[in-house]
Amino acid sequence: xxxxxxxxxxxxxxxxxxxxxxxxxxxxxxxxxxxxxxxxxxxxxxxxxxxxxxxxxxxxxxxxxxxxxxxxxxxxxxxxxxxxxxxxxxxxxxxxxxxxxxxxxxxxxxxxxxxxxxxxxxxxxxxxxxxxxxxxxxxxxxxxxxxxxxxxxxxxxxxxxxxxxxxxxxxxxxxxxxxxxxxxxxxxxxxxxxxxxxxxxxxxxxxxxxxxxxxxxxxxxxxxxxxxxxxxxxxxxxxxxxxxxxxxxxxxxxxxxxxxxxxxxxxxxxxxxxxxxxxxxxxxxxxxxxxxxxxxxxxxxxxxxxxxxxxxxxxxxxxxxxxxxxxxxxxxxxxxxxxxxxxxxxxxxxxxxxxxxxxxxxxxxxxxxxxxxxxxxxxxxxxxxxxxxxxxxxxxxxxxxxxxxxxxxxxxxxxxxxxxxxxxxxxxxxxxxxxxxxxxxxxxxxxxxxxxxxxxxxxxxxxxxxxxxxxxxxxxxxxxxxxxxxxxxx
Ligand SMILES: Nc1ncnc2c1ncn2[C@@H]1O[C@H](COP(=O)(O)OP(=O)(O)OP(=O)(O)O)[C@@H](O)[C@H]1O
Ligand SMILES: Cc1ncc(COP(=O)(O)O)c(N)n1
Numbered sequence: 001x002x003x004x005x006x007x008x009x010x011x012x013x014x015x016x017x018x019x020x021x022x023x024x025x026x027x028x029x030x031x032x033x034x035x036x037x038x039x040x041x042x043x044x045x046x047x048x049x050x051x052x053x054x055x056x057x058x059x060x061x062x063x064x065x066x067x068x069x070x071x072x073x074x075x076x077x078x079x080x081x082x083x084x085x086x087x088x089x090x091x092x093x094x095x096x097x098x099x100x101x102x103x104x105x106x107x108x109x110x111x112x113x114x115x116x117x118x119x120x121x122x123x124x125x126x127x128x129x130x131x132x133x134x135x136x137x138x139x140x141x142x143x144x145x146x147x148x149x150x151x152x153x154x155x156x157x158x159x160x161x162x163x164x165x166x167x168x169x170x171x172x173x174x175x176x177x178x179x180x181x182x183x184x185x186x187x188x189x190x191x192x193x194x195x196x197x198x199x200x201x202x203x204x205x206x207x208x209x210x211x212x213x214x215x216x217x218x219x220x221x222x223x224x225x226x227x228x229x230x231x232x233x234x235x236x237x238x239x240x241x242x243x244x245x246x247x248x249x250x251x252x253x254x255x256x257x258x259x260x261x262x263x264x265x266x267x268x269x270x271x272x273x274x275x276x277x278x279x280x281x282x283x284x285x286x287x288x289x290x291x292x293x294x295x296x297x298x299x300x301x302x303x304x305x306x307x308x309x310x311x312x313x314x315x316x317x318x319x320x321x322x323x324x325x326x327x328x329x330x331x332x333x334x335x336x337x338x339x340x341x342x343x344x345x346x347x348x349x350x351x352x353x354x355x356x357x358x359x360x361x362x363x364x365x366x367x368x369x370x371x372x373x374x375x376x377x378x379x380x381x382x383x384x385x386x387x388x389x390x391x392x393x394x395x396x397x398x399x400x401x402x403x404x405x406x407x408x409x410x411x412x413x414x415x416x417x418x419x420x421x422x423x424x425x426x427x428x429x430x431x432x433x434x435x436x437x438x439x440x441x442x443x444x445x446x447x448x449x450x451x452x453x454x455x456x457x458x459x460x461x462x463x464x465x466x467x468x469x470x471x472x473x474x475x476x477x478x479x480x481x482x483x484x485x486x487x488x489x490x
Contacts, residue, residue, distance in 0.1 A: 005225030007033040008068055008100070009218055010091060011080030012041040012053075012108075012117065018259025019045075019111070019211030024078055024218040026262035031240065033222035036072065038064040041083045041117075047210055047254030049113035058086045065094045076102035076225035078218045079133070081117045088125040095132050102224045105133035106217035107142045112210055112257050130169035135230060137174040137217045138165070155180060155187060162191035172230055174220060177201075178212060185338070188216075188238055190230045197231040199238045200338050208248025208258040215260060216241055232430035239437060240265065276446030277439050280393075280458065281400070284465040291405060291469050295476045301409055303418035310419070311362055313475040318358040319368040320471070323378040324398060325351035327385060331395060334388035340441055344392075347434065373474040377467035384460045389445040393457035396442045397464040403435035 009024035017023070021037045028035035040061060044052040068074065077100045082088050095103060107126050109118045118126065123145055130136050130146065143161050144151040147168070152158035155177060162175040177187040186203040189196050216237055223233035244260035247267075253259055261267075291297060296313065299305035325348045332344035359365065370378070384394040410427030417423060446457055 005033045005075040005222055006036065006072060007076045007078065007218065007222050007225060008036045008038065008074050009078045009080065010038045010040060010065070010082075011078070011214065012043045012083065013039055014043060014045055014211065016046045016254055016259070018047060018253065018257075019214050020080060023211040023214040023259070023262070024080065027215040027218040028078075028222045030244075030262045030265065031219050031222040031237070032226065033076075035218075036068055036074075038068060040081055040087055043081070043117075045111070045113075045115075046256070047258050048256035050111055050115035050117075053083070053117075055083055055087070058090055061087055062090050062094070065091070065098075069094070069098045074098065074100045076100060076104065076221040078221040079103070079105045079129070080214055080217070081108045082122070082126065082129075083117065084119040085122040085125040088122060088129055092125075092129055092132060102135075102221055103133045104135045104137065104217050104221040104224070105129060106137045106213055107146060108213070109142050109145060127169070130165065130171055133169075133171050135172050135174055135217075135220060135224070136165065136169065137176065137213065137220065138162075139176050139213060140179040143173075143175065159189065159191060159196055162189070163193065163196075166191055167193045174216070174230070174234060176213065176216070178209070186242075188234060190234050197234065199234050200342060201238050201242060202337070202339060204242060204245040206245055206249055207256075208245060208251070208260055210254075210257040210259050212241060212245065212260060215244065215262060226429055228429050228433070232433055235437070236433045239440070275443060276454070276457070277396070277443045280461045284397075284462060287465045287469050288401065288404070291401065291472050292408070294469070294473050296472050297405065297409070299476075300419060300423075301412045305419065309475040310422075314358055314362045315368045316371055316374045316471070316474065318355050318363045319370045320374055320378065321351045321355040321358070323381070324395075325349075325355065327381045327391065327395060330385050331388065331391050334391065336388065343434075343437055343441065347438075350434075371474055373467075373470045377464075377471055380460075380463050380467055384456075387453065387456070389449045389453050390456045390460045392438070392442050392445055394460035394464045396438055396461060397468050399431075399435040399438045401465065401468050403432050406431075 007028045009021050009028070011021040011024055014020040014022050020043065021039060025035040025037055038061070042054040043050060079091065082091065109116070111117055127146055138146055140158055141151050143158065143165065147161045147164050149161060152161055158175055162173040166173045173191040175189045175191050184203050186201040187198055188201060189198045219237040219240060220233050223236055224230065228236065241260070243264050244262055247261035247264040248258055251259060251261055296305065328344050328348035328351055332341050332348060335341040335344055381394050384390045406426030409423050413420060413423035446454055449457060
């Protein structure tokens with residue numbers, strides 16, 4: 001597998017670019033993949049509806065599929081509009097032969113406009129195809145057809161149906177709550193026979209919903225091919241898609257159900273937008289440079305670090321993570337939305353698991369004597385914990401800096417490296433995603449905060465950055481220079 005996953009969409013077309021193959025290629029690109037496309041059906045449609053469908057001969061579908069797989073290694077496949085049973089048979093035979101490592105099936109049946117995109121007689125063939133897919137992404141009416149039941153009217157019923165499909169087709173189901181009506185939530189979930197990973201999401205008030213299902217499924221295929229688990233892929237895809245829905249109307253495309261903005265994350269911020277997190281990141285560049293240059297990080301990277309000093313650092317890290325978990329749980333308690341509550345609670349659980357793993361692997365059972373440096377960092381975090389915005393600003397550097405430094409350390413790893421077992425744990429895409437989410441939460445909090453709170457956030461963030469530097473310097477027992485770096489900068 002390459003760093004840039006090669007993702008093939010097998011789908012119908014939408015000449016207005018909001019759904020089908022065109023939406024898939026944009027989604028794959030937006031999430032960092034290389035997109036390829038095989039056309040099942042040419043659809044004359046726009047944001048108002050479908051006008052006509054032209055299906056090339058089935059033999060031509062087979063020729064397109066072979067043209068791709070004879071030449072290119074495919075890391076993931078997304079299946080969208082399949083039109084009819086003969087096409088599905090060709091695709092099933094090709095899948096069985098080529099066996100791409102990731103297969104996502106979006107069982108497209110009816111467009112948002114109400115037009116059929118799948119022959120009614122082909123439903124059985126789609127049911128059988130579910131067995132060949134690693135992930136199936138039905139909306140509620142499609143799920144009902146697949147399990148041959150009435151459409152679920154509650155989320156709990158929908159989860160039961162998804163569990164039934166996961167079990168009967170031996171697959172994983174991404175259950176989508178877009179068709180549920182009700183409060184401000186718009187939940188999705190990864191459902192397996194073993195459990196449910198829910199992503200609550202917020203419902204966007206917009207008519208730009210054309211192609212959301214296509215976009216989500218191809219995003220999932222791309223993220224899975226990048227190494228994310230289905231749960232982590234959904235966390236990331238949902239955040240991206242919600243932003244795409246929020247920005248869709250500004251595209252001003254069509255008069256019906258317009259498209260979402262797949263590339264919203266790449267666009268420059270509107271004039272006058274001042275990113276709080278970016279400005280703190282830039283302002284603390286001297287501290288980040290000092291972290292990169294400090295002897296601990298340098299010798300960990302080149303493998304010459306003293307083992308005792310490494311173990312001392314890990315023990316401090318274990319102590320820190322125990323306390324950090326408490327503060328993440330506190331952020332969850334103070335969070336203004338369910339989504340943020342869940343994010344911090346998951347972070348708290350992950351920090352505890354990491355602490356336990358460190359004890360098992362390197363630290364042992366006994367209590368850790370926290371150093372003055374560690375206590376100072378933890379004390380600072382506690383001091384910010386009276387107010388949500390301030391606390392999350394203080395918590396962010398641990399996520400962001402660790403992901404940032406980890407990426408560079410990971411690049412130095414190789415089989416014979418003295419710290420191979422440790423460096424290999426850096427660069428986890430799920431952690432990078434959590435760091436991005438934490439950054440987005442802090443950005444929102446900063447945008448909404450009154451000036452005085454914003455100022456306290458600056459202080460909280462910058463001090464945490466300085467404590468991070470001191471933490472990295474402590475194992476080699478250098479005098480902490482964090483204070484100096486900060487003072488010199490201000
Ligand atoms: N108004 C909305 N606000 C936020 N998320 C939404 C909204 N509508 C749909 N979604 C999300 O979009 C994705 C697609 O969901 P949906 O249930 O609409 O599937 P679909 O019907 O297959 O989509 P399509 O509109 O392409 O047919 C899901 O992640 C869902 O939660
Ligand atoms: C080729 C094609 N594939 C899928 C959809 C479903 O998307 P939506 O339900 O948003 O119209 C579509 N309209 N066209």
